[in-house]
Amino acid sequence: MSDHEKDFGQRFHTLMEVVVRWLPFGLSRVVAPSFLGFAIINGFTFGIDLVLLMMFRSGVGLPVPIAFTLAYVLAFGLSFVLNRALNFRSHAPVGPQAGLYAVAILINYLAFILGVGSALTAIGLQYVLSRIVAGACEAAFMYSVMRWIVFRDTKGQ
Structure with missing residues (x-):
């Protein structure tokens, strides 16, 4: 990871800390900056997933399982890169x-x-x-896995 990427990751994390401090209703005590960062990054990549899904299904005419799969793999690759560099700032x-x-x-x-x-389709x-309903289910699972298993070297930043 270059120094520029480290600086950008630190600025992203600092911004998440600032935003979390301003959360209403006592949420600042329970929302980790990494959760907010995950929500922002994965909200963005989920949007990419939906655009790709619509392109593959409605544009190209691929069957639903294939369209889901292609969009999913591409969006989650982007999510991994962004979460590793910006949100969890992992150096492992x-x-x-x-893997x-x-x-x-x-x-x-x-x-x-x-x-x-x-099944819903x-x-x-x-x-x-x-896909939106499935996305809500996967968000809780993936944040937990990324924070406590994949990027555990970050100690819950």
Whole structure:
């Protein structure tokens, strides 16, 4: 990781700390800056996921499971890079982290993307709404895995 990336990661984390301090209703005592950073980064990458999903499904005409898969893999690759560099600011070797992340996204993919997303589509919910519901389920799972397993070297920053 270059010095510029480290500086940008530190500025991102500092901004998350400032924003968390201003949260209302006592939320500043329970919301970690890394959770806010995760929400912002993954909100952005989820938007990318939805755009790609619509391109692959409605634009190209791919079947729902294939469209879900391609969009998911691309968006989660971006999420890994951004969370590692900006949010968790990890300096551990990337190889083992990428391996743990791959296992986590495989579990997440099978349980939430294909399981929940495809099941909801199969029972008649529109595919983008199905993906949004599945996304809400995966958010809690993925934050937990990233904070306490994949990027555990950051000590809960």
